[in-house]
Amino acid sequence: MTHDxxxxxPLLVVDDLRxxxxxxxxxxxTVDGLSFEVRQGETLGxxxxxxxxxxxxSLAILGLLPPTARVxxxxxxxxxxxxxxxxxEMRELRGNEISLVFQDALAALNPVMTVGDQLAxxxxxxxxxxxxxxxxxxxxxxxxxxxxxxxxxxxRQYPHEFSGGMRQRVDxxxxxxxDPALLIxxxxxxxxxVTVQAQILDVLRxxxxxxxxxxxxxxHDLGVVAGTADRVLVMYAGNKVEEGPVEQTFxxxxxxxxxxxxxxxxxxxxxxxxxxxxxIAGQPPAATALPSGCRFAPRCPSFAADPCAQSVPxxxxxxxxxxxxxxxxxxxxxxxx
Amino acid sequence: MSTGTASAGQISGTRxxxxxxxxxxxxxAGTVVLVLLVVACFGATWIAPAKQGVQDLALGPTAxxxxxxxxxxxxxxxxLSELLYAGRMSLAIGFFVAVVATVVGTAVGxxxxxxGGVVGEVxxxxxxxxxxxxxxxxxxxxxxxxxxxxxxIVLVLSGISWTYIARVVRxxxxxxxxxxxxxxxxxxxxxxxxxLVRHMLPNLAGIITVNISLAAASAIIVESTLSFLxxxxxxxxxxxxxMLSQASGLVGTPQVYLLYFPGLFILVTVLCVNFIGDGLxxxxxxxxxxx
Numbered sequence: 001m002t003h004d005x006x007x008x009x010p011l012l013v014v015d016d017l018r019x020x021x022x023x024x025x026x027x028x029x030t031v032d033g034l035s036f037e038v039r040q041g042e043t044l045g046x047x048x049x050x051x052x053x054x055x056x057x058s059l060a061i062l063g064l065l066p067p068t069a070r071v072x073x074x075x076x077x078x079x080x081x082x083x084x085x086x087x088x089e090m091r092e093l094r095g096n097e098i099s100l101v102f103q104d105a106l107a108a109l110n111p112v113m114t115v116g117d118q119l120a121x122x123x124x125x126x127x128x129x130x131x132x133x134x135x136x137x138x139x140x141x142x143x144x145x146x147x148x149x150x151x152x153x154x155x156r157q158y159p160h161e162f163s164g165g166m167r168q169r170v171d172x173x174x175x176x177x178x179d180p181a182l183l184i185x186x187x188x189x190x191x192x193x194v195t196v197q198a199q200i201l202d203v204l205r206x207x208x209x210x211x212x213x214x215x216x217x218x219x220h221d222l223g224v225v226a227g228t229a230d231r232v233l234v235m236y237a238g239n240k241v242e243e244g245p246v247e248q249t250f251x252x253x254x255x256x257x258x259x260x261x262x263x264x265x266x267x268x269x270x271x272x273x274x275x276x277x278x279x280i281a282g283q284p285p286a287a288t289a290l291p292s293g294c295r296f297a298p299r300c301p302s303f304a305a306d307p308c309a310q311s312v313p314x315x316x317x318x319x320x321x322x323x324x325x326x327x328x329x330x331x332x333x334x335x336x337x
Numbered sequence: 338m339s340t341g342t343a344s345a346g347q348i349s350g351t352r353x354x355x356x357x358x359x360x361x362x363x364x365x366a367g368t369v370v371l372v373l374l375v376v377a378c379f380g381a382t383w384i385a386p387a388k389q390g391v392q393d394l395a396l397g398p399t400a401x402x403x404x405x406x407x408x409x410x411x412x413x414x415x416x417l418s419e420l421l422y423a424g425r426m427s428l429a430i431g432f433f434v435a436v437v438a439t440v441v442g443t444a445v446g447x448x449x450x451x452x453g454g455v456v457g458e459v460x461x462x463x464x465x466x467x468x469x470x471x472x473x474x475x476x477x478x479x480x481x482x483x484x485x486x487x488x489x490i491v492l493v494l495s496g497i498s499w500t501y502i503a504r505v506v507r508x509x510x511x512x513x514x515x516x517x518x519x520x521x522x523x524x525x526x527x528x529x530x531x532x533l534v535r536h537m538l539p540n541l542a543g544i545i546t547v548n549i550s551l552a553a554a555s556a557i558i559v560e561s562t563l564s565f566l567x568x569x570x571x572x573x574x575x576x577x578x579x580m581l582s583q584a585s586g587l588v589g590t591p592q593v594y595l596l597y598f599p600g601l602f603i604l605v606t607v608l609c610v611n612f613i614g615d616g617l618x619x620x621x622x623x624x625x626x627x628x
Contacts, residue, residue, distance in 0.1 A: 091527070094525065095524055095525030099524060100521075102521060102524075104517060107518060108518050110536055112542070113539060121525075121535060125526055158624070
């Protein structure tokens, strides 16, 4: 259970995060002035297409960006600034207080170690004095937590003896081995088929209920966010374009990009069934050639030459806890009202 | 596939490994022959028909017979006994060179591959150096300068052969380093040293065993070559190599067949070691076929 002490400091505060890579074609800005917070006990969904900077953001939080990345801004975890921490200090946090669920669980598991050994390893890295018996017991407990039947025999098996969904469960078990305060799940369901996806999301929810961990769910799948997250953060070309509670963001969508995303989902209840699906025209800008004004302006259906091409819009409040970074938010509201 | 009552999944790792090894016929045969050979050589004091170096000048060279299975040499020594005693030296050199070269080569290769950068480059250029200089020349020079006690021979041979293992291990580590499960280990906060030992090493077990067997086999052969050239094990110590060298003087005499026996022992040992290495590599791969 999480103890809620009123408006406590959020678990994680990211402020003006900027991640830049130097390339042959000039600096590639993958995350640009990103600010958000992850609150104790919640599930925050981070949505965006490939290249929107969502994975870079998770890597930055874990301190696992390649050394060629130039990072600025601030990442505070439990009030502690992470960016200046040494590798050694980050290792203390990683897997212990902040951990990551990978997209491809097969690749994330060591093929020549039994699942039990890997779980035990994840625990003993941070608790080196744990006895073998205790590690064994804990491994079984973890597999049971993620709903793997006959854990007693399964811990002696190798990753290739597990099915895709079961592997993803193992990966989650490894991630929560040390009861992390923050669990970052980077596209945890993308490699799975739809029925298994639902099970994995269920597992995540169960784990969250039992351990009280906070989840940051990175995905490109709005459906996953709708079903799992409390709040959603939409990213586009390294910027935050919209952030708010899931319901409000989906039903009172403020940003044209989010609207485009939602409109492009196939839906059973839409009147225009049989029509072609909506698509956002054009392509996201290259990280080395970002437009000078609003990043979405070249593709935006409600583009206006004046503010949009001139300056990058800053997030403005459009509802309770709901912000959107768009110059024309007010106009859009009027139009749809 | 499940056999009998236990399904494949219920076999423990070690048992599955032994099972896979047992089904590798050549490896199994290799093990049996090599064990016999090792026992015969190191137990030569009790097993060999004659004591080491016992001469019978009156007898002189004789053809193989029931009294002397491989015949006798020109000094009337029982050739089989001599070969068994000499085998101790050859096998020990093979074994120790393999161990030293593998330990050094694996450590260096793993660091070069994982750390990369300047350190990796320097190490790899160093191994290039060893590759372009003819090994036999270095060995001959080194042994000439340092003397050829068995310890020196082991160290000098290891000094040459670690570079091969270092290269192989480095290339493997380079590819493993990019694997996601290594990232996963980093994400759980594992230190670099621990990643190398706990996560990389088990993945290298296959190629390391193969290389141990290759290094052992080539050490035995190179030692023979060196002894043949007069730089290796020096009399009165004997090895298969210097027995071969001495027997080479018999070309043109009726005893020329003596040349084949040390050669045969070297050949059989090297083959056995290679088969075992092969079998172990397959057995160590947990994804190998469950038999």
